Amino acid sequence: MDGTSDCIHLCNNTIGSYVCGCGIGYQLDSDGVTCIDINECDSNNTEECEDRLVRRSLPYLTNRRCSTEDINECSLFNGGCDHYCSNTIGSYDCSCKNGYTLSCNGHNCSDINECNDNNGGCNQTCTNTMGSYYCSCKIGYYNLTVTAENCSDINECEDNNGGCSQTCINTPGSFNCECYDGYDFINGSTTDCT
The missing domain is CATH 2.10.25.10 (Laminin)
Structure with missing residues (x-):
């Protein structure tokens, strides 16, 4: 051979x-x-x-x-x-x-879409990216950690009474203004009472 x-x-x-x-x-x-x-x-x-x-x-x-x-x-x-x-x-x-x-x-x-598995471990919003992902908080919440894995409600009423002229009531992710008894909102306003 x-x-x-x-x-x-x-x-x-x-x-x-x-x-x-x-x-x-x-x-x-x-x-x-x-x-x-x-x-x-x-x-x-x-x-x-x-x-x-x-x-x-x-x-x-x-x-x-x-x-x-x-x-x-x-x-x-x-x-x-x-x-x-x-x-x-x-x-x-x-x-x-x-x-x-x-x-x-x-x-x-x-x-790998990490957000498909337990929301990527994010508390609120998980956004998939190529090869990774990131967490973020919804409007009205702030990040408790740098990676936004934990979000906490922002108490808008603590800053300038939330812009309310009379009473500010904090709600999850937002707030509401209320007028004292006998007062009403001015011309469709949701913050100013008269």
């Missing part, structure tokens, strides 16, 4: 011959040479595709000769990974930055 084979992925040397094999994520086709991608997300596949790293293999070739030298798949286009690529022997792993999750294809990263 001349030391070459027709194997597409892996070549296992045997006495006087060779046997082709496939990397993780592939299976040998009926021709005994070609490797076919396994769809790990196929419903017929027993392997679940959830919060985990999915291993994928690229063709393991060196001028169509069998090689035991590892190829760093991450060195070319980041292995096709959206965020991070970690080379392993004969394969590689894709992973994502915080705030993202690895898609079923094992390469793409999708934003």
Whole structure:
């Protein structure tokens, strides 16, 4: 033999011959040479595709000769990974930055909407952003913490009686003005009494 084979992925040397094999994520086709991608997300596949790293293999070739030298798949286009690529022997792993999750294809990263889980831990308003989120308080409330995870009612009546000419009544997130008995609001005003 001349030391070459027709194997597409892996070549296992045997006495006087060779046997082709496939990397993780592939299976040998009926021709005994070609490797076919396994769809790990196929419903017929027993392997679940959830919060985990999915291993994928690229063709393991060196001028169509069998090689035991590892190829760093991450060195070319980041292995096709959206965020991070970690080379392993004969394969590689894709992973994502915080705030993202690895898609079923094992390469793409999708934003996690942290607000969908318990409102992101926010007391009032949660706003999702790419790879993160932030909390804020509704009008009439102020942040008890820098991250606005806890909000407290603003007592508008403490500042200049809320702008009321007579009585100010604080309510959650707002306030109301009232007039003393025998007085009415002036011309549709909600703050000035006469």
